[in-house]
Amino acid sequence: SQQGEEDPQALSIQEGENATMNCSYKTSINNLQWYRQNSGRGLVHLILIRSNEREKHSGRLRVTLDTSKKSSSLLITASRAADTASYFCVIFAFNDYKLSFGAGTTVTVRA
């Protein structure tokens, strides 16, 4: 299975600042999904963007998708301490049941 690769590996920001992380992939996709994992916990599905969509919003989250560049970005605006977590970009190729996860971006929001 293919997987997305997140960049940067780690990000440290001040509370109230915006956090941006990027994802690159190599194959054609049906959709791309972002997940959050708080330390030692299960993963939470944040947002799904389909291959024919370019931008999607959910609360303080904004996801963009550029299929020509095979890349996506996740923006968290006005970050809070509770946003401290690892964020994973996951691609879903066509005719594939399975999601493959990369190493993720670890975000630390300082109070």
Added chain:
Amino acid sequence: SQTIHQWPATLVQPVGSPLSLECTVEGTSNPNLYWYRQAAGRGLQLLFYSVGIGQISSEVPQNLSASRPQDRQFILSSKKLLLSDSGFYLCAWNRYQNYGYTFGSGTRLTVV
């Protein structure tokens, strides 16, 4: 509403002992079910997935096995644990292909 239950939350087992982790989904029928493992500080590795009762696909050859005895029950097993089996095990489900996953809260397994 749909919920996913996974237990136990933590487990410490000696090398060579058997393993059984259970995952159940409520509030839906015929879910796609998945077992993932996460090593410390790493991404998730897909171990098994199932699209129906008795249908198991293995992604990584190892000394683990999975079974789906009922529609909404997914079990991860081992006859003899190895040290390298230590990790964080996550069960997940989705209703349709390509949809987002809902994850369980995970089981932290330490093999000593």
